[in-house]
Amino acid sequence: MVLRKGLLYQLMSWAKMTPLVDQVLKAYGRSEQVKIQNLEHTEKLLRSLVSSGPQSLQVITDFDATLSRYHVNGKKCESSYGVIAHSPLVTKKVKDEAIELFDKYYPIEINVSMTAEEKTPYMIEWYEKSHDSFLSSSPRLKLSQITEMAKDAHVILRDNSHKLLKTLHKANIPALILSAGMGNLVEEILKVNSVNLPNVKVIANFMKFDETGTLKEFSEPVVHVYNKNEAVLHDDHTAYFENLKSRPNVILMGDSLGDVNMASGVQEASAVLKIGFLNTHFEEHLPAYMESYDVVLVDDQSMDFINSILDLVIYDAN
């Protein structure tokens, strides 16, 4: 762990106050998986979250490889798009095209030496070609098939995600799932896991179906990994943040460098604590993740760290 103990920390230890970061790490119990670039800044963010309490807090989280696991015992889990593209319910042509597109564009998505601006045209191309493939398929997908796909999907929520979402619901804390994945499937997976709770909202790409339940079109504009900051500013979504003006504090969770801007839609944001899940390429990607996120969790397939923070915010808030 990279620790820079500044004046705040020294004052706190002089005043025999246990820093909140230390309290969270103790409750979490696996500090070797936690990387914090600026300890003082993170401590200040935690103090704001705890002192303002649950009534000032909202959560914004990515879905694929954030709320869902990246792997189970080393076997990579599916993304929401991947579930559909690999399903026996879609034609071989769609499957083959999806694999070809993923092999071409995913390496660009995770390339840390390209800027988001350089990657954006490729991401848009990926989603447009992917959606065209689904729309040109014959027969086209049915709404009922999405429900079926979710039941068999190799998409496992991170350990203790149920605890996280139920704690947020009980404390009346809104949770926005902002995904560049397939929202229809994300919502079905939440249902399958019985966490489609009233405080949870999904903003993502959505398939739209006609009156026969057949795929008609996709929602616009495309939400890809590097335009989530714009997606949340889209007309359809400003009302969501308008209603949360009294909640300027945010816990933001993501697994991609494009996820760090997901709080752009929050009105008069105050303390935004950014937690990044580093799922792969640990050595190569860690420096960029530590620059972008306040806390980086290395190969942690659970929500334990966030649950430890929530315990302080909800139960220890003074």
Ligand SMILES: Nc1nc2c(ncn2[C@@H]2O[C@H](COP(=O)(O)O)[C@@H](O)[C@H]2O)c(=O)[nH]1
């Ligand atoms: N297997 C596929 N994965 C895809 C495709 N299009 C996007 N993606 C992945 O989804 C996530 C975005 O979801 P998020 O919830 O993490 O924002 C992204 O990381 C892509 O890798 C696809 O066509 N096939």
Ligand SMILES: [Mg+2]
């Ligand atoms: Mg993700």
